[in-house]
Every structure is written in C-alpha cells, then in structure tokens.
Amino acid sequence: TNVLFINGANLNLLGKREPHIYGSQSLDDINLHLQEQANKLNLVCHFFQSNSEGEIINRIHQAMGNTDYIVINPGAFTHTSVALRDALLGVNIPFIEVHLSNIHAREAFRHHSYLSDKAVAVLCGLGAYGYEAALSFIANKR
Ligand code: DQA
Secondary structure, three states: OEEEEEEOOOHHHOOOOOHHHHOOOOHHHHHHHHHHHHHHHOOEEEEEEOOOHHHHHHHHHHOOOOOOEEEEEOHHHHHOOHHHHHHHHHHOOOEEEEEOOOHHHOOHHHOOOOOHHHOOEEEEOOOOHHHHHHHHHHHHHO
C-alpha cells in the first residue's frame, strides 16, 4: 500500500507558526514519526509540501496509478480551491482530509471545505495525531 501525504500552504512553518494553534512540532518531526509508523505497518509513504496550489495539483496528477491513498492537509487552500477538489476527483484516489486545528471552532471562513464531501474521512482538532490516525486507518483497511 502506497500513501502520499500532502501538506499545503504555510505548513512548512509548523513548529514556529502560531504554536498555540498548530503545536510545537515541525513538519519534519511529524513526517519522521509517520515514516516510523509506516515502517511498522508495512506501508510505503511519500511526503510532499508546497505553498503553491499548482505544484500540489501537479503532485496529485503524478500520483495517478501509483498511489492507493492520499492524506492531505491543504492549509488555507481547503477553503478556497475548487481546482484542488477537481484534481483529487480527477485522479480518482481515495483521500483523507486532515487539519491540525478544529476548523469548526475557528473563524466562519474556515468552516467550509471544498474537499470534505468527497473525502473518505475528515480529521480535525487532533493535532498531528490526525495524520497518524489516518495512516492507522489505511493500514487496517487494506
Ligand atoms: C489548517 C486549518 C486551515 O484553516 C489553515 O488555513 C491552515 C491549517 C489546520 O491544519 O488546522 O493553514 O489546515
């Protein structure tokens, strides 16, 4: 089983960015831990982060035919990007949407996601554990 983790806008700043909301771990810390978990679960993982919507879309296209699951935290693109939704639907790869914070407990403009109604699951408010829970779900499912 091949899993692609995608993190979008501003998530390269994790650990430094509003740590009271997003936690103190860097994205590298989080991904290192996910890689360890994936090894135990016999899953193959790839990790991608970009602040550019187009690069994320291109990476999703590259996943077509070689990826069983996408775990995606699009950052603010969650609330803005029809193009990202279309890319995920276009490649027909099941995906899980993750947010570190509980987007429903925050500003109204974060309550809507262009992805959620098409996601297998949406995890929000669990911090970095959301990525791990997604991985564990995928391992148990396949
Ligand atoms: C986020 C929530 C988004 O609203 C925000 O724009 C982010 C991070 C989260 O992980 O909680 O950049 O996706």
